[in-house]
Each structure stands twice: as structure tokens, then as C-alpha cells.
Amino acid sequence: MAERSFAKEVEKLRLGDGAEFSGEGILAITKALLQCGVGYVGGYQGAPISHLMDVLADAQDILGELGVHFEASASEATATAMLAASVHYPIRGACTYKSTVGTNVASDALANLASGGVTGGALIIVGEDYGEGSSIMQERSHAFAMKSQVWLLDPRPNLPSIVKTVEDGFELSEISNTPVMLQVRIKSCHVHGKFVAKDNKRPAMTVADALDSPRRDLGRIVLPPASFNHEKEKIEKRWPAAVGFIRERKINEIFGSSTGKIGLVLQGGMYNGVIRALQRLGLADIYGDTEVPLYVLNAVYPLIDVEFLEFCEGKDSVLLIEEGQPNYIEQAFGALLYKNGGTTRLLGKGYLPVAGEYTGDVMLAGIGDFLRDHAPSMLPDPVRAPNRPSEETDIGPELAKVVPGRPPGFCTGCPERPIFAATKLVEEELGSHHIASDIGCHLFSIMPPFELGATTMGYGLGPASASAFNSPDAKRRSISFVGDGGFWHNGLTSSIGNAVFNQNDGVIVIVDNYYSAATGGQDILSSRATNKSKSTKHPITEAVKGMGVKWVRHLDRTYDVTKMQATLKEALTTEESGPKVIVASSECMLNRQRREKPIAAKAIKGGERVVTPRFGVDEDICTGDHACMRLSGCPSLSVKTLDDPLRDDPVAAIDHTCVGCGNCGEVADAAVLCPSFYRADRVHNPSGAEKFSARTSKRLIAWLQRRRESRQLVFSEAAA
Secondary structure (H helix, E strand, O other), X not given: OXXXXXXXXXXXXXXXXXXXXXXXXXXXXXXXXXXXXXXXXXXOOOOOOHHHHHHHHHOHHHHHHOOOEEEEOOOHHHHHHHOOHHHHOOOXXXXXXXXXXXXXXXXXXXXXXHHHOOOOOEEEEEEEOOOOOOOOOOOOOHHHHHHHOOEEEOOOOOHHHHHHHHHHHHHHHHHHOOOEEEEEEHHHHHOEEXXXXXXXXXXXXXXXXXXXXXXXXXXXXXXXXXXXXXXXXXXXXXXXXXXXXXXXXXXXEEEOOOOOOEEEEEEHHHHHHHHHHHHHOOOEOOOOOEOOOEEEEOEEEOOOHHHHHHHHOOOOEEEEEOOOOOOHHHHHXXXXXXXXXXXXXXXXXXXXXXXXXXXXXHHHHHHHHHHXXXXXXXXXXXXXXXXXXXXXXXXXXXXXXXXXXXOOOOOOOOOOHHHHHHHHHHHHHHOOOOEEEOOOHHXXXXXXXXXXXXXXXXXXXHHHHOHHHOOOOOOOOOEEEEEHHHHHHHHHHHHHHHHHHOOOOOEEEEEEOOOEHHHOOEOOOOOOOOOOOOOOOOOHHHHHHHOOOOEEEEEOOOOOHHHHHHXXXXXXXXXXXXXXXXXXXXXXXXXXXXXXXXXXXHHHHOOOOEEEEEEEEOOOOOOOOOHHHHXXXXXXXXXXXXXXXXXXXXXXXXXXXXXXXXXXXXXXHHOOOOOOEEEEEEEEOOOHHHHHHHHHHHHHHHHHHHHHHHOOOOOOOOOO
């Protein structure tokens, strides 16, 4: 299961030569791979290319018809290592994953792949997750391209450019015997558009063909003496071949006037933002036509020195638009101008922020200031500064006063919420502990209301990051968390195996929600679902025991807060040494709703009896201390003010988004809070007996209410 299905959209992948293909960027990338005759594809899900993995998974039948092998890889390193099939064989291969966390994981395989080089085209599609909407550390993929000497393409965010770049990327890889990275930002992955399709190509050599005719070239293997020659080969052969191909194929583009005293140099991925800023400044039309000279770098590594120097000829100043830091391109071009005695002034960081996402307003401000300082005559009104809102119109500070902060948190009904409620209750009894967090949904525990967790070091590395606290003099154990996705990605060896080998005495909680939930709900080894193309239903407990853990506890219903609390307390206080592992399992509520809602809707429509639980709060019992919220934080658990003049404090209330998980009541029971929560079952298509019972109950309750009201003392206005 995944966040969404592309079963219908993937049929467009069958379109042939001359047909118009329309859709999302990730679909266009997949179509381009098939048109290029790719032989195999692998990858690991993660924003912003999770849906690319979902598209490939839904298109397996089409891939199979063409003889294309697809794998959902165990990690980014696994996906990159797959490209070894292109080292000796003329097979085009591709892999995809989120960057920069993905390139961090893949760097070992990437470095070895780049050292030996490739025979068949090898394309690495990295989802550049940089900016305000990112959930990871802010770094760039550019450094990995430079470090490993692989070429980095950054296409303009439109479908024809993306498709062309995939085609160019394979050819560039083959001509220069070097892997190529294709960088796609969120805008590129999810932009919609059209392009003219070509026929899909069956790979000239499939991986099955390669197995029938094994090849071996000692010069491609990364061992001395070959490894010493690889660096020389990169500089003397591969680099010149890449530069020549990029220049001859005109991968980089020039737009606007061929003359002028100023110009803009930009990464391809920044093109749409730059054009929009020029439109707002009155210097470009709705089609993107502009008189401002633009040098668009669809290949950002290697840079083409001759092209840049030619663009700078006759210009007084050039603004380089490079998102993020360090400013690798600006440094390279600045040094190039200096060495060649160039008189053009290169500007970049200063007019534009040193770091951070280049949003529309950032582009508008930076480009506008540059033009006012260096080419004011180009602006329709050089005196006016349309990109600098006046203090009277800047409503940002005013909005901040009325819009409350909204930290990220668990979804309604998330089965991970009760785990951390139990952890808070245990800490209330035993005192605070050092808690190591991990990447995944469970990382939301660091935010209110739980505020648990001190560090996060990487996917599957939560327990590993607590290993330093394994002191024989310690009187208290550390607690660490790892999700099921992180467990299979890296945690089994780096965290669990490490803890067993070093006889760590900490407590490890493995949060098992049946999926790689944070990346969109893709299946993993321990998923309970039946997957027609993957092997699932492998228990985490068995894997943990296989690594040598002796103390293992499994809770198959995390909503039982009392049991979770007792198990965690046992782990923290037992005399048994060695790692204590708790596997806490319950299905991700989002995926459960996606699975169950269509079934329930179909049953209701078909006249079947369906019961849906709902929870509520008895206003007469609720004291309004809101302790339940501080131990839950469920979005559906809110407050409301009563009409009762004798009760000023708002009481707890459950809104219509409740999914009936029961966590609020379980928490109230485990923490010995007020018994104000109740459960009500809504019956769809009830039986005759249930209808009669409901009518009778309704009449009885109405009679009791009228009787009660008749005994109340009422003061009328006339009497007053």
C-alpha cells in the first residue's frame, strides 16, 4: 500500500511516438526512462520522489513487458549499488532516492561506482528536498557530485525539459563513462504539463542477457593499481568528454537579448522563479519571453568555462542565482573570471540570501535590487520598488499575533501517540531519562505535548546514538526509539546488532506501524499486507532474536496504554543485563483508513450492517483541567465553552475528525484521570430489533428529560 495509487495514470506510459503525454513530473520521468531503453530501476522512497517509487511500483506490469527489472531497494546504498550492473555491461540503469539524506547513505556505493566508471548509462535521480517545506537538514547534493566526480544535471521545471534531460543524462553517462545525477526539486516532481511522447524501447541488453554472458574488466574494479588510474582517467578522459558533450548538445540554454550590460546566470531549477520575478518587474511576458539575458545551467557540474566567459563578454555585471550554501558555482565562476582577466563583476550572495529557499518574494527582492543598482533603465519605473512592501502593507507581524503556532504532530488516531503517553507516565514515576529519537513519524514525539527525545542522528540510528551512554557506572538506562522502516533500512545491524555486540544495557523501542509510513505508507519486510511482488510478513521480533537479543517483548496493540506503561517500566527496572527490546505494533491509522473506508462505504451502500465507533466527552463530568490533552495531543481532542454561567473553564470536546481509536479514554484510564470519556457506536443499516430499541430508548430519554425540566425552578422576566 502507498499514499496514493497511480494505477490509472501509469497507462499513459504506453503512449507511442507523436502522442501527447500529460501529467505530473514524476510520470514524465518514468516515461522518459522507458523511452530511453532503461534496463533496470531501483530506489528508496522519500520526499519529494516517494511518488516516483509509487509510480514504478504500479507500473511493474508495463516494465515487465519491456524486460525492465524494478526493485524497491532496502536503502539508498542498495539502490546505488544496483548500478554496478552498468559497470561492465551496456545496460542503462537508474535509481532514485531523497537527497541529501539519501546521498549520505549512498555515498560509499556512489564513490566506488564513480571511481571505476560505467559502460552503460547510469542515472541517479535525486529528489532535492531543500527549503522551507523540508523535513531534513539543509544541505545540497552538489557537494556529492563534486566529491565523487559525477555529473550533476538540474533541468528547468517543465516536462519537455525534464524528459530531454533524462535522455541527455544517459548519453552523457555513456560518452564519459561516468554516473550522472539528475536533481529534481519538489516543483519538478509535481509540476504538471505536456510533452510529445516517443515509443518505449526494450533494452538492447537485459539483465537476464547479461547473466548469460558474464563480463569482467579488471580496470573497472576499485582495487590497486586500477584505483590509482581512475582519478587520472576522470581528469584526462571523462571530464573533457563530458564538457564536450554538454557544449555540443547545448544542454545549457541562453534566453533573452544577445546584448546588454547585465545578465542573470541561474541553476535550471531556479528558472520558473526567475521568470516569475521578471514578470512581476514588468520585464517578461506570460510566456516567459524576456529581454534580460539569461544563462540557464541545466548542467551545474561540470561547469562549461567557455560558455560562461562568452556570456560575460560585454557585460558590466552578472547576477548568479544559486540556491543554498556553500556557493560552489559562484566560487568557481569568480575564480574563472579572475584567472582570465575578466572585467565583468560577478554578484550573487548579497543581493540574494546566503542560505534558505529562493521563494518568489526572495527572487523578486534580489533581482529587483540588482536591476535597480546596475540597470535601472530596464525597469518600467526605476524609482518605484514594487518588490519591497511598505510597512503599511506588511501584514506579517500582524498575522503572527493572531495565528497560533502549529508544530507538527501525530495524525488523528496515530498508534504511536499512546507509546509516548506511556513514556511520559513512566517518567513521572521513575524520573526523566536520556531519550534518543530517530527519523520517522515517531520523531514528532519531540514536539508538544510529549517533548521527548534529545537527538536524531539518522534513519535507523536512534539506538546507535544512545550507545555512548552504556556506562557500567550508570544508575539509569537510556531509552531509544526506532521505527520499523528505519529498523529494516539500517537499524537491524547499526543499532540492534551494535547493542548486542557491545552488551548495551539500554531500552530500545521499535515502533512498528506495518509500513514505511513517513514516506507514504509503502510496504516493508514486516508489513502485514500481502504484496504480489514483494515478500512481507517477516516479524521484527524474529529478526531481533536472530541478532542475539534475549529480552524481547511484543505488544500487538499500542493503544493499551496501561500495558505499554507496565512493559516500559519492566524494561527500565529489570535486573537482566543486555539490550531490552520492546516491539510496539499497531497499524498506521492513515493507511488503515485508506484500506477500510472504501470497504465500509461499499458495504453501507450495499445495505450491510456496519458499526463505526465514535468517542465523546461527558460535559457534566469533565472538570476542565485538560490533563487528557497534555497526555494525548490528538488533533480531534479540543475544547469548547459551555453555556453554563457557573462554569467558566472550557471543557474537553472531541470533534468530527475522530476516528474512534480510543486513545483518549485509554490515556485517561492509565493516568487515573476523570472518567468523562464515552464511546458511542453508530450503526449503519440497523436491524429491525435495533431500530425498535433505538426508538424506545429515545422516547424514554425524552420523557426523563421532560420530567427533570418540570422540577426545575425557573425565573421569568415578568416575575422579575
